[in-house]
Amino acid sequence: MFYPKSPFLGKGLQLENEILKVHTAALPQLLSWLCQTPRITTYRVNTLRTSVIDYKAKLQEQLKQRYGHQAPRVYGLHELPEMLCIAPLDAPADAQYDDALRQLIVDTSCGAALLRGAHIFAPGVLAMETGTQLQELVNVFADLAGKCKRGTATRYVSDEKIFLGVGRVLMQRHQLYNNNKESASGIAVHMETNVSGVPTLGDLSDADALLQNLPSIVCVRVLGPQPGESVLDMCAAPGNKTTHIAELMGDVGRVVALDNSASRVRGMQSKLANYRCIEAYHFDATKALNELGEECSTGPPFAAESFDRILLDAPCSGLGNRPQLSCSIKQAKVLQSYPHVQRNLLAQAVSLLRPGGVLVYSTCTVTEAECEQLVAWALRKFPQIRLVDAQPKLGAPGLQLAELDDDQCQMLQRFGPSAENRSDDLDTVGFFIAKFEKAKN
Known part of the structure; x- marks a missing residue:
C-alpha cells in the first residue's frame, strides 16, 4: 500500500484542525488516510445497454490478458447491483525503482491518477530527460513541491519528489513540448507497474460502463429516482451521476442537468446524448428558482415545487479526493x-422541491463546515424538511455535533478512515451524503 509523507503534517496541526474541524486526536489518522491510495477500482455498468454478468466477463478477460494468473478479483456488492469492483493486486512489490532507467516527472494531479490505475496523459508530464526513446522504460516520479518547470530536459534533482512506478514511453519530447495541442494529447506513458497495488488499466470507460467512485454511485442510489419522475441535478458536470439517474429511471421521465460552466456542459453533451430523458443547460443553479412563479417549459429558471427529487452534489473543497499528493493546502x-x-x-433546492419530495446533498470533502454543519444549518433554516436515513448505508455515521442528535448523525453517511470504511471492499475516497424529505403539507 502507498503511504507517502503527509503533505499536511509539515504545515502544523493548528491550521488543518481549523479547516477540517475534526477531533484533534483523530486528525493524524485522517491526514494519513487522505494521503493513501484507495485500494479498489469501481465501474458502474449501464444496465440499459448490457448486463452486469456480461461486463464482468469482459473485465475479467482484460485483466487476464494484462496479468495472467495473477489477475485481481472482480466482485460486486449486493447493495449496488450495477457496480463492479476490481480488487488490488496481491503483489504490488513489482513496482521497484531501477537506477539504470531514466526518470520522468509528473505533476501531483497526474500522480494521484496514476496511483489509482491511470496511464500518463501528455499534459501531466513535466520533465523528460533528453534522449528518452519510444518504448523505453522510465522511473516515474511526482513533483510534490510543484517546482519542476514544464519541459525540463535534464534529470530533476529534488528531495520533494516521490517514486510512483515504472512506465513505457509512448511520446517523445518533441511531441510533448512543441505547443501543438493536437500532438500534445493522448497517452504519453503506459504504466507497467505502480507502488499502490491498484491495477494499471487506464480508464476502460465506454458506453457500457463508467469508471466512478463508489460513494458517487451510493449517492444516486440514496436519491432513489423512479421512472416517470421529474429530477433535477443542480451541479451536474461531468454528468456521471446524471446518467446514473437516467439509468435507474429506465430513461423514462425528465432529468434536468444544470451547470454554471459552458465548457463543462459542452464536455458532457456526448455522454448525455445517449439518453432520451436528459436535458442539459448552462445555467447558474443558485438562480434556478423563478422568483416570479412563472412556469418555463423551455428550461431554467423553474417555478417552485417543480421537481420530485433533487440531487445537489455541491461545489466543495474536494479534500476527500485521495491520494492527496500536493505539498500545499488551500488557503483557509x-x-x-x-x-x-x-x-x-x-x-434554491428546498424551494424547487415538491412536497413529499427527496433532496440529497453530497460533497467529496471531509470538512465539518461543508458537511455536518451545513446539514444542521439547513434543518434550522428550513423547518419544512427533515433528515431521513441515507440508504443504502456503506459509509459511517456523521460526526457528532451539538446541533445534531445521535439519531440524526446515524442517518448521515460519511466515507472516511472510520472502522466501517477500513476494509479493502470499502476503501474509497472521502465523501459525505445527507438525505432530506420535504413535508407533504
Missing part, C-alpha cells in the same frame, strides 16, 4: 468560501 479563506455557495444552492 478559499475553503471557508464554499459553505456560502452551498447554502445558496440548498435554499
Whole structure:
C-alpha cells in the first residue's frame, strides 16, 4: 500500500484542525488516510445497454490478458447491483525503482491518477530527460513541491519528489513540448507497474460502463429516482451521476442537468446524448428558482415545487479526493468560501422541491463546515424538511455535533478512515451524503 509523507503534517496541526474541524486526536489518522491510495477500482455498468454478468466477463478477460494468473478479483456488492469492483493486486512489490532507467516527472494531479490505475496523459508530464526513446522504460516520479518547470530536459534533482512506478514511453519530447495541442494529447506513458497495488488499466470507460467512485454511485442510489419522475441535478458536470439517474429511471421521465460552466456542459453533451430523458443547460443553479412563479417549459429558471427529487452534489473543497499528493493546502479563506455557495444552492433546492419530495446533498470533502454543519444549518433554516436515513448505508455515521442528535448523525453517511470504511471492499475516497424529505403539507 502507498503511504507517502503527509503533505499536511509539515504545515502544523493548528491550521488543518481549523479547516477540517475534526477531533484533534483523530486528525493524524485522517491526514494519513487522505494521503493513501484507495485500494479498489469501481465501474458502474449501464444496465440499459448490457448486463452486469456480461461486463464482468469482459473485465475479467482484460485483466487476464494484462496479468495472467495473477489477475485481481472482480466482485460486486449486493447493495449496488450495477457496480463492479476490481480488487488490488496481491503483489504490488513489482513496482521497484531501477537506477539504470531514466526518470520522468509528473505533476501531483497526474500522480494521484496514476496511483489509482491511470496511464500518463501528455499534459501531466513535466520533465523528460533528453534522449528518452519510444518504448523505453522510465522511473516515474511526482513533483510534490510543484517546482519542476514544464519541459525540463535534464534529470530533476529534488528531495520533494516521490517514486510512483515504472512506465513505457509512448511520446517523445518533441511531441510533448512543441505547443501543438493536437500532438500534445493522448497517452504519453503506459504504466507497467505502480507502488499502490491498484491495477494499471487506464480508464476502460465506454458506453457500457463508467469508471466512478463508489460513494458517487451510493449517492444516486440514496436519491432513489423512479421512472416517470421529474429530477433535477443542480451541479451536474461531468454528468456521471446524471446518467446514473437516467439509468435507474429506465430513461423514462425528465432529468434536468444544470451547470454554471459552458465548457463543462459542452464536455458532457456526448455522454448525455445517449439518453432520451436528459436535458442539459448552462445555467447558474443558485438562480434556478423563478422568483416570479412563472412556469418555463423551455428550461431554467423553474417555478417552485417543480421537481420530485433533487440531487445537489455541491461545489466543495474536494479534500476527500485521495491520494492527496500536493505539498500545499488551500488557503483557509478559499475553503471557508464554499459553505456560502452551498447554502445558496440548498435554499434554491428546498424551494424547487415538491412536497413529499427527496433532496440529497453530497460533497467529496471531509470538512465539518461543508458537511455536518451545513446539514444542521439547513434543518434550522428550513423547518419544512427533515433528515431521513441515507440508504443504502456503506459509509459511517456523521460526526457528532451539538446541533445534531445521535439519531440524526446515524442517518448521515460519511466515507472516511472510520472502522466501517477500513476494509479493502470499502476503501474509497472521502465523501459525505445527507438525505432530506420535504413535508407533504
